[in-house]
Amino acid sequence: MTENDAIGKSTYFLDAESPVEMARLINLDLITTQAMGGPLVGVDNPSRLRNVLDLGCGPGGWVLSVAFAQPTAEVEGVDISRIMVDYANSRAHTQQLLNASFGVMDITQPLDFPDASFDLVNARFLVGVLPATRWPGFIAECTRVLRPGGTIRLTEMIDAGVSSSPAFEELQSFLYRSFQRAGYGFSADGRTLGITHILPSFLRKAGYQNTRRLAHTLEFSMHTDGWMDFYRNAEMGYKLSQAFFAKAGIATQEEAEKFYQQMLIDMHSDDFCGMWHYVTFLGTKPK
Numbered sequence: 064m065t066e067n068d069a070i071g072k073s074t075y076f077l078d079a080e081s082p083v084e085m086a087r088l089i090n091l092d093l094i095t096t097q098a099m100g101g102p103l104v105g106v107d108n109p110s111r112l113r114n115v116l117d118l119g120c121g122p123g124g125w126v127l128s129v130a131f132a133q134p135t136a137e138v139e140g141v142d143i144s145r146i147m148v149d150y151a152n153s154r155a156h157t158q159q160l161l162n163a164s165f166g167v168m169d170i171t172q173p174l175d176f177p178d179a180s181f182d183l184v185n186a187r188f189l190v191g192v193l194p195a196t197r198w199p200g201f202i203a204e205c206t207r208v209l210r211p212g213g214t215i216r217l218t219e220m221i222d223a224g225v226s227s228s229p230a231f232e233e234l235q236s237f238l239y240r241s242f243q244r245a246g247y248g249f250s251a252d253g254r255t256l257g258i259t260h261i262l263p264s265f266l267r268k269a270g271y272q273n274t275r276r277l278a279h280t281l282e283f284s285m286h287t288d289g290w291m292d293f294y295r296n297a298e299m300g301y302k303l304s305q306a307f308f309a310k311a312g313i314a315t316q317e318e319a320e321k322f323y324q325q326m327l328i329d330m331h332s333d334d335f336c337g338m339w340h341y342v343t344f345l346g347t348k349p350k
């Protein structure tokens with residue numbers, strides 16, 4: 064498949080070539096990794112890593128952080144977005160991280176890597192990338208490219224933030240219902256994102272050993288360190304999501320815009336409270 068074919072076939076719920084989406088992901092990476100306590104939290108002996116792969120790497124923040132922290136590892140990121148891959152390669156160059164590289168690849172297809180070529184395969188926030196039916200095949204491909212004894216590391220959201228704003232909650236509900244209708248996630252009723260409850264069973268079925276998980280939280284209440292960055296994420300993310308809600312038939316752009324404007328007001332309120340929850344799952348490929 065050529066690069067243009069791959070871009071044309073994107074299954075992402077947002078426009079992967081949008082500069083606004085790229086800006087959102089640059090910001091999201093910083094706050095996510097910081098709240099987790101670093102890019103490799105949960106990985107045993109990170110200094111022994113030789114080859115690391117990040118699938119759906121976006122603008123490359125995770126790969127660049129790992130390449131900086133582990134200078135003896137070769138760290139590769141792949142994404143379907145040409146603008147994100149170009150940005151990520153430019154950042155690797157300006158940060159003089161010769162051990163970081165990025166390429167365009169469609170991760171819903173067989174991965175263009177030989178068997179057993181990585182010690183660690185990482186993927187974060189793919190619930191809106193992989194239709195539910197693609198997850199088992201995706202995990203099988205991760206397993207194929209991992210070396211025996213290698214680690215799979217998947218991070219997904221429980222929610223997109225729980226808050227005191229009814230408008231924010233309504234937009235969340237639009238998101239969950241749109242995901243369910245469009246075939247993303249495994250929610251039983253469209254009231255959750257529906258991904259974290261299923262991943263441990265997928266890892267067990269794929270034969271992983273020593274499966275484990277780490278839960279993370281990020282508070283974005285008014286007057287906390289997380290507020291500004293999370294506000295920016297919501298401001299960009301829910302603007303971009305309006306077309307998706309309309310396409311899924313869950314809310315017109317006018318309806319979504321009304322809640323969006325109210326959410327921005329609510330999030331500036333002195334007593335606004337919010338907490339975001341996400342989980343990292345790890346497993347070891349048998350030797």
Ligand SMILES: C[S@@+](CC[C@H](N)C(=O)[O-])C[C@H]1O[C@@H](n2cnc3c(N)ncnc32)[C@H](O)[C@@H]1O
Nearest residue numbers: 075079119120121142143144169170187188192
């Ligand atoms: C929610 S973002 C997550 C980015 C990154 N993993 C992070 O945590 O910051 C999803 C990413 O998947 C990419 N993507 C969407 N469809 C894809 C596909 N079929 N193959 C590869 N990447 C894809 C998007 O371009 C976007 O960068």
